[in-house]
Every structure is written in structure tokens, then in C-alpha cells.
Amino acid sequence: MLMTEQGSTSRELGLLPYVELSFGVIGQTLPADHGYGLYSAIAHLCPEIHEQEGVSIQTISGKPDGEGRIYLSRQSRLKIRLPYEPAKISLLLPLAGQLLTIGKHEIQLGIPQIFPLYPVDKLRSRIVTIKKFQEPEPFKEAAQRQLDALGIQGNLILPLNETGEPSRKAIKIKTYSVVGFSLMVTDLNDEDSLKLQAFGLGGKHRMGCGVFSPFPRRARSVYE
Structure with missing residues (x-):
């Protein structure tokens, strides 16, 4: 089930609200440096992302092994930040349940949740x-x-x-x-x-x- 939460803080400040799509990740390892490989794998499944303004893709967190890899955990997530616009969000929803290949590594994505950004001072x-x-x-x-x-x-x-x-x-x-x-x-x-x-x-x-x-x-x- 897709969960959505839309905060009012951004609207109160006069900013276009931004949100994060957060996908659960199932897998064992990834390259520690996987930013380009992750973007390439996502773009292969959602080629329209190339033309979308305001989209940021965070690397997936994990525990470094000291040899150029990270080990994934239950807390590992794929987070994509973008404006809260249904058309933009709908372009990325097909990622749900997909298998991504990043180099010699594979991960499977879960069903995304949508969270608003919230302000912190650091x-x-x-x-x-x-x-x-x-x-x-x-x-x-x-x-x-x-x-x-x-x-x-x-x-x-x-x-x-x-x-x-x-x-x-x-x-x-x-x-x-x-x-x-x-x-x-x-x-x-x-x-x-x-x-x-x-x-x-x-x-x-x-x-x-x-x-x-x-x-x-x-x-x-x-x-x-």
C-alpha cells in the first residue's frame, strides 16, 4: 500500500513542497561508490527521469567492508527527492518491486512510501x-x-x-x-x-x- 504524508510547513513558507519516495531495499551488498550505477539502473526502467527537473537520488546506506563494498541492512532505503507533483511521482512508481542490477550486485525494491521533508537546523x-x-x-x-x-x-x-x-x-x-x-x-x-x-x-x-x-x-x- 502506498502511504502518503503531506506536511504543511513548506506551504506555509511559500515553497513548492518537496517529498521523498522511500523504497525498501532487499539485497546483500552494493559497491560503496554506486551513485552512477544506481542512477543508470533507475533510468533504464524509468527513462523519463532524464528530463525531470528537481529530482535527487540519494545513495543507499550500508555498512562499509573496507574493500569497496557496503553491506545492506533492514534499514537500507532508496530515497528519491522530488517536487510533490503527481505527474513526476507517477513516473517513478513503476520502480516498485523491480530488480536493479548495479555492477555485479542486485537489489530488489519494495513498495514506496512518500514522506514530506521536515526542517532541522543541521x-x-x-x-x-x-x-x-x-x-x-x-x-x-x-x-x-x-x-x-x-x-x-x-x-x-x-x-x-x-x-x-x-x-x-x-x-x-x-x-x-x-x-x-x-x-x-x-x-x-x-x-x-x-x-x-x-x-x-x-x-x-x-x-x-x-x-x-x-x-x-x-x-x-x-x-x-
């Missing part, structure tokens, strides 16, 4: 890519310019890795790699939180880049 993106900006400080300045262009006020932070350096990430697209950084934005008001979740930063949103989400519950206390 958001993060695992990787944000901005063309021509591959060093931390110029990248941060470029990201700040994009925040300013969206009219979003917040504190932009580049999280540090185990060695104390900004957390540099990369995704592989066919034969080349795109470099980016993890980003956090804190001190957001409700309107700016929803706006950042709707529009994101940088490029490659359909491959899991530039999509901002609340911190997982287990990690929130670290940043509070």
Missing part, C-alpha cells in the same frame, strides 16, 4: 561536487556563493577526516572520477532548511551528490 551531505573546485578553501568559498545565491543563511562547515583534513570524496562516472567534499550546514532556520533540502548544492544530484539530509539519530548528539 544538515549534511556526504559529498558535494562543484565543477573546477577541488581544493578545500576555494571549494568552501564556491559553496558559500551558492548558499548566498539561494538566500540561505547558515554556518557552512567542511567536516574533517581521521587525519584532520577536510573530508575529500570522489565518485566514479564511467571512466572518470569527480572530486568533492563532505559538507555540513548548521544554524538553519526552518525556511532555509527546507530550501537547502529541496535544491541542494553543486551538481550530480541524481548520483547522490549535493543532497542534504538530517544527521542520523546516532550521530546527532555528537554535533549538539
Whole structure:
């Protein structure tokens, strides 16, 4: 059964409501870097997605094995963020129950639920890519310019890795790699939180880049 919840917060703020389609995932493993492969598998079944504006596809969470794979769990989900428009949503509903092949891995999708976005004052993106900006400080300045262009006020932070350096990430697209950084934005008001979740930063949103989400519950206390 398709479950829908439509919050009023976005409407109250004068924004076009965005929602997330959340598909349960059945499978064992995926490549840790699966953004491009996931998008390709989805587009094979729903080719109209190429022409749809405002669609973001988040990578599927799992436990890294340290060898370039992740192990999936009952909590693993495929989440697709898009405007709350019936025509757009209907294009993706055929994914329900489908088998996706990503490299040598296979996953089966469940029946989607639809959830509204909700505002929180801290958001993060695992990787944000901005063309021509591959060093931390110029990248941060470029990201700040994009925040300013969206009219979003917040504190932009580049999280540090185990060695104390900004957390540099990369995704592989066919034969080349795109470099980016993890980003956090804190001190957001409700309107700016929803706006950042709707529009994101940088490029490659359909491959899991530039999509901002609340911190997982287990990690929130670290940043509070």
C-alpha cells in the first residue's frame, strides 16, 4: 500500500513542497561508490527521469567492508527527492518491486512510501561536487556563493577526516572520477532548511551528490 504524508510547513513558507519516495531495499551488498550505477539502473526502467527537473537520488546506506563494498541492512532505503507533483511521482512508481542490477550486485525494491521533508537546523551531505573546485578553501568559498545565491543563511562547515583534513570524496562516472567534499550546514532556520533540502548544492544530484539530509539519530548528539 502506498502511504502518503503531506506536511504543511513548506506551504506555509511559500515553497513548492518537496517529498521523498522511500523504497525498501532487499539485497546483500552494493559497491560503496554506486551513485552512477544506481542512477543508470533507475533510468533504464524509468527513462523519463532524464528530463525531470528537481529530482535527487540519494545513495543507499550500508555498512562499509573496507574493500569497496557496503553491506545492506533492514534499514537500507532508496530515497528519491522530488517536487510533490503527481505527474513526476507517477513516473517513478513503476520502480516498485523491480530488480536493479548495479555492477555485479542486485537489489530488489519494495513498495514506496512518500514522506514530506521536515526542517532541522543541521544538515549534511556526504559529498558535494562543484565543477573546477577541488581544493578545500576555494571549494568552501564556491559553496558559500551558492548558499548566498539561494538566500540561505547558515554556518557552512567542511567536516574533517581521521587525519584532520577536510573530508575529500570522489565518485566514479564511467571512466572518470569527480572530486568533492563532505559538507555540513548548521544554524538553519526552518525556511532555509527546507530550501537547502529541496535544491541542494553543486551538481550530480541524481548520483547522490549535493543532497542534504538530517544527521542520523546516532550521530546527532555528537554535533549538539
